[in-house]
Amino acid sequence: MHYIPNTAEVEKEILQAIGVKRFEDLLVNIPEGFLKKCQINLPFPLSEIEISKHIENLAGINKHSGNTVSFLGGGAYDHFVPAVVDFLISRSEFYTAYTPYQAEVSQGTLQSIYEYQSMICQLMDMEVANASLYDGATALAEAAIMSVNITRRNKVLISPLINPLVIDVLRTYLYNRAVEIELLPESNGLTDFTDLTDKLDDKVAALLVQSPNFLGNIENLNGINKILEDNKSLFVTYVDPISLGILKSPGELGADIAAAEGQPLGIHQSFGGPYLGVFAAKKSLVRKVPGRIVGETVDVDGKRGYVLVLQTREQHIRRERATSNICTNQGLMALAATIYLSLVGKKGLKQVANLCLNNSHYLCGKIAHLKGFDLPYKNIPFFKEFVVKTPVPAKKIIDAGVEKNIFSGIDLGIYRREWGNYLLIAVTEKRTCQEIDDFVKYLSKF
């Protein structure tokens, strides 16, 4: 935010231009009684030096992944963001432009989105990707709506181990659409697919599954696509993009639609957003895909160029029958993901994924030997996040940790009352051996 000084002369000039004498003249329409109630005792104005110092002091009280050791996850992770990402997305050509889609004037933006889509397709092993959506939760909700539209059915089966906050968004999106949401059962930290065949009928539009799931466990999704195919239901997977460095991709698992939270791809946690909704699908479904899609073409001189394509899906043309009411994308965040992916490359992504895997398993192994701590899902494979049963309420460990600049993880009691003694811990490639050992030492005191 910039500091914009305002002199008495400037203020006078502004008031004159709009035809009033005093600022208070602008408030004459508000009844006096209400105005009096609104009297706020603001402190006296400060100079630029004073206000900068004041705001810096306030900001200094904040604790974030930059000044703590963070084991927080549950959808937003403390992955490394190379400085190049922030430098490039801060260039004003990218930073200040709002959807500059006119093809003739915005080839740079359109090309970067095209590159983004191409990388997402490679990452997910899917045939088409859109220009992105708001965040992972809205991407999954759009996938559910798309499935309902394609199959003309009105029920979605979902894994109970999708991030509960994402499920909330899904419920909000489907609330007025007369679409039924049915949760599959769970068993030992994984979705229980035993009765899947019995649950499939001519009402089921799709199955939605997150893997690694909310508890960090990797779901066994082999063959699920065939079972769904037999019932003409769609298979929708919700994934951690970093995990695709080593885990099977949505494409390999035969997913029809894949969605993801793109925050791990070079986007800071930033207290909750803006993040990135990653959305990809099979080519045969492209006309039902929500959001914008950029395509490559040639101009009259035969030179390569980029344009928005398949716009007849969108609401400025299709109005209320559009595939989605969201017609914008997270352009800047998609650019961050594009820069991140081009920096780390295929090998680098695999390396990041392996570091997450190794670090989290190293910590998990250490905690297994701590007295009073237990691992509820001992033989279930996990990627970078896992659940620990704690000897005291998880909240106690978390609160005390904040004092020592440690973010210990997520208190699962927030989501299930009986889980007050369960802590969800995420370990990224950023955690050093020393930090992990120090955390184990911290935990050993409980």
Place this chain on the structure above:
Amino acid sequence: MNVPDNLKYTKNHEWALIDGDNATMGITDYAQSELGDVVFIELPAVGDTVSKGDAIGTIEAVKTVADVYTPVSGEVVEINEALNDASELVNKDPYGEGWIAKIKISDLSEIDGLLDSEDYKKLVS
């Protein structure tokens, strides 16, 4: 403007060829020329039960998209699958190879409510 005399028409620019209780339907020559090059057609599904005036499909042209409304109520018994790969047939031969769907009519009295070629000519002239 080609408006064959043997067909029935709607104000939404669909045509219907009535044969007993079967109707073959598509969009008119006028409609295809207004839309311009058709690039994609979303067809109804065989077995769909439709009511007169329902949007049963969509026609996508380069710059716009239009719904296709059924001129009669009934059941969709056949769709023109050739349009999946050759949507331009709607432009080239709207009353022939560019047909969209065949519907088994459930209420024959609805036919009386359709326009004849003279009425339709007046509508688009």
